[in-house]
Amino acid sequence: MRIAIVGGGASGIGAAGAAEQTARDADVVVFTEFEDVGYSPCGIPYVHGQEIDSFERLFLQDKEFYRERGIDVRYETRVSAVDLDRQRLVVQGQPPEGFDRLVLCTGFEWVVPDVPGNHLAGLHFPKNIRRSMEFDKVLDDAKTAVVIGAQPLGVEFAGALAKRGLETHLVDPHAWVLSKVADPDIVELVEESLTELGVTLHLRTKLEAFVGSESVRAVQTSAGEIQADVVVVCADRRPNTELARAAGLHMGSTGGLIVDARMQTSSSIVYAAGDIIEAPHELTNIPIQGLTGSHSYAEGKVAGTNAAGGDRRYHPVYVPWGLVAGTWSVGGAGFGENLANALGIPYVMGKGQGISRARYYPGFTPIHVKLLADPKTHALIGAQMVGGEGIKERADFLGMAIKKRVTIEELAWMENVYAPPIGAVMEPIAISAQGLLSDLRSNGGGP
C-alpha cells in the first residue's frame, strides 16, 4: 500500500508516524514544499524573544530519523494537483506520483491585508522556520516593530519583540487584545503587562496601508502613522484548501474540509487533518475551524492510522486553549462570555479569585477564574482564566469537565491538591463555582 501525505506540519508528521506504525510494510511518502518537516512553529516567537536560544531546538527530529523509520520525505516538492480518478499526484517539475490512500495536511495560509503597500518587502508573515531564521537576523538591527493583529500569535510576537528590546506597537481593530478567544475582563491584566513590557497597544485601530517605496518603513493606521523597521502580520488566516477544492472534495460552511470522525473526506481514499478541516464543537454540534497544534497532531494520528487500514476515531472538540500573554498566562475551554453572547447561548456566569500556591509560600500569584454554565442543568459550558501559573493544567481539566457535563455544584465542592509550593487550600475553580452557586441561590435559580 502506498500512502501519500501532502504537508509536513504537525498533522502531516503525525499522520506519517501513525501510518507507518499501523502498516509496517506500507510505503509512506510525505510531500512538503518547504525545506523542513516536524518542527514546532508555535515556538518561533520565543526564539525571537530569546527565551529559547536557537531555532534548532524547535525541531522534533532530524531528517535521518524519518529515513530510518522508513518515511520518505520529499522536501521542497510542490504537489500542484490531485487526480482522484487515476489516484495520482501531479508534482511540479517531476513525474506524477501514485497513491492508494492520500492524507491532505496542507495547513493554513495568512490572508494578506487588502491595503496599499501589501506587496512591500519586509512584511513578515510568520509560518516557515527558515524565513523566521532570516527574520531573526533582521531583528538584530531593528529598533521599532509593528505587529498587526492582537490575537494569540500577535500577542505572543509583541511580547517577544518587546522582550528583545524593540519599541513594539500592536495594532488591532478590536476593542481588547485576544478578542477572538478571551473576554475583556480576563485580559485586563494581560494588557497592563504588555504595556509594562513596552508594547504600545493600538486597539480599535484600523490598518490602512503599509508605507514605503520598496521595503516597508511605516504603517498607516486610522490613528496615525507608526514608524517600523519590521512589520509582523498575523491578522487573519484561512485553511489552505486549494488542492482539495480543485480535486472536488466537499467543503463545509467554515471553509474547511468536511471530514468524519475517522478524518475521511468526501472521497473514500482521501483523509485530511489539521488546519484544513473543520470539526464539530462538543456542546453545540456546530463545526468550527482553525484549532491548535495539539488538535492538528492528534487529528493527523487519526487520519494516518485510518489511511493505513486501522480504525481510530477523533471526537467533537471542546477546545481547551492557553498562552503566555505579556507576563501572564491566560486560557480556558468551551465558551467565553463574548462568544456565548454573540451566539445567544443561554448561560449563567460566576467569577472568583484564588492563588496558585499557599499564601505564605513565596512566589504565589493570583488566579482569576470565570465560569459559564447552562442555566437549567448547571453543567459547565465554558471557562476562562488568567494567572501567573497553573493555567494550562486548569484549562485541560476544565475542558474535560465540560466534555463530561460536570456541574457547578460538583466543581464547587471538588477535591483538590493542597501542597504549599504548588497549590493552595482553596482551589480557585471551586471558589468561582461557589460564588456562582451563591449568586444563583440569591436569585432563586436552581437546576
Place this chain on the structure above:
Amino acid sequence: MSWLLRAAAWLRENAEYYLTEASEQEMAAKYRGAGGPVPQSRPGDRFWREFFVPVYRKLPWRMRLLAMRAMPGSHWKRWRGG
C-alpha cells in the same frame, strides 16, 4: 463548490462577523465603558446590522441552533457513537 455550499459559507461568514461585532460592542461597553471594534465596511452592512442581528436575537436558542446545524458541514458526518 456547489451553490449551496457557497451560500452556506457566505451566510456563516457574515453572520459570524456581525453577531461578534454586536457582542463585542456590548462587552466593551459593559467592562470598559468604551466603544466596540472598528466596524468593517462590507456589502449589505445595513441589512446585517439593522435586520439580521436583531431578528437572530429574537429567535429562541433552539431555533437558532437548528438553523446553524442545518448548514452543510462535518457535523453531518458520523462523529458520535463509535
